[in-house]
Amino acid sequence: MKILKKHRRAAAWAVALAAAAFAAYYFFLREGELPVEYRTAEVERRDMLLTIDATGTVEPEDLVNVGARVSGEIVSFGKDNKGKEVDYGSEISEGAVIALIDDEIQKSNLLQAEANLERAKASQKQARANLNVAEANLRQAERNWKRAKALGVSEALSQASYDSYLSAWEQATAEIGVAQAQILSADAEVMSCEADVKLERRNLSYCVIKAPVDGVVIDRIVSVGQTVVSSMNASSLFLIAKDLKKMEVWASVNEADIGSIFAGQDVEFTVDAFPGEKFFGKVNKIRLNATMSQNVVTYIVEVSTDNSNGRLLPYLTANLSFIVKRSKGVLAVPNAALRWKPADSMLADGCPSEAPEGKRFVWVEAPDNKVRPVAVSIGVNDGAYSEVESPDIKEGMKVVTGGEVASKKGVSQNPFMPKVPQRKKR
DSSP: OOHHHHHHHHHHHHHHHHHHHHHHHHHHHHHHHHHHHEEEEEOOOEEEEEEEEEEEEEESEEEEEEESOOOEEEEEEOBTTSSSBBTOOEOTTTTTTTEEEEEEHHHHHHHHHHHHHHHHHHHHHHEEEEEEEEHHHHHHHHHHHHHHHHOSSSSOOOOOHHHHHHHHHHHHHHHHHHHHHHHHHHHHHHHHHHHHHHHHHHHHHTTEEOSSEEEEEEEOOTTTTTTTSSSSOOEEEEESSSSSTTEEEEEEEEETTTOOTTTTOEEEEEEETTOOEEEEEEEEEESSSSSTTTTTTEEEEEEEOOOTEEEEEEEETEEEEEEEEEEEEEEEEEEHHHHHOOOOGGGGOOOOOOTTTEEEEEEEEETTTTTEEEEEEEEEEEESEEEEEEETTTTEEEEEEEEEETTTTOOETTTTTTOOOOOOOO
């Protein structure tokens, strides 16, 4: 009886295992026969741009730093074109007074220099008068010496008197040279004093700060009552933009991209102050003094742009796109169509899985729920779409961007994910 029960239990296990195997085979077979649902996108004709992105700062094209060349206290500011005190954003004209520095010290220095000049001129006149006296003394000494030579040493002219006349003539001759030297010294002193007067007049004029150009005051660095000190470099007072209708964007471009940047290149950029609005410019120059930060080398690229409408303000942050290549009206597909690769079971009979060298595959639907490849050449890639070239690619053609196996319940499944068998409901 026990042996019979054992046989019955073993038979029951065998039947259960066979049923499980049959069920697994049935479900896996049915699952493998389920069709693949392909996601597709149309081949579009569109304009494509290949760009290099960078960030930069909006800068005035011509910027003048107005400084003080003398030391002193700021006593007042001038008036702008609207008659208001010069301040941030004031429009000023060339030659207009924009600030005054206390000039008392410079006036005193000028008076002293002028007094020294008058003293030097008086000394100059005295030196010339001394020359006239020396010349008169020389003429007298020459006459006495001639008479002494004519008489010679005799009872009428002693040896001592003879020698005295000779010495007087020699001394008078020497005094001529001394007087002439004094005149040269006096002339030099006059020239030196005249230079000092010019210098002090110039320093006095520096107390009146005038605008060197027409423009707009970007920055006013001093206030009334503040003392400016002039040393080796002129103290900065104002920063004036010559013409805000012409602006530049200084962009930092990575060394890996600088080879694609050239003068005259078209540039598009945006600023955070005006979201969604595009501005346009052209590359003006590439500065050769590269900078290195954390082992990254960057170059400053100057981009010129028109600002006739005054929308761009100095020092705004700009996001630039340098146009490297532009293609208009070309066929393009989403980049997903180039990234997707089907499983071997999805390939139509006789279709290769690898593209020829220098080509890429896009996939189109074929009969029997399969796909077939179309070899294309890739052109401009804008990050979302890629330009494609092939005689087999037509506008409006649908290319596959993905595929999923459809379950019985209509739920798509990724064909590359493992499948778990489900129990069939009766």
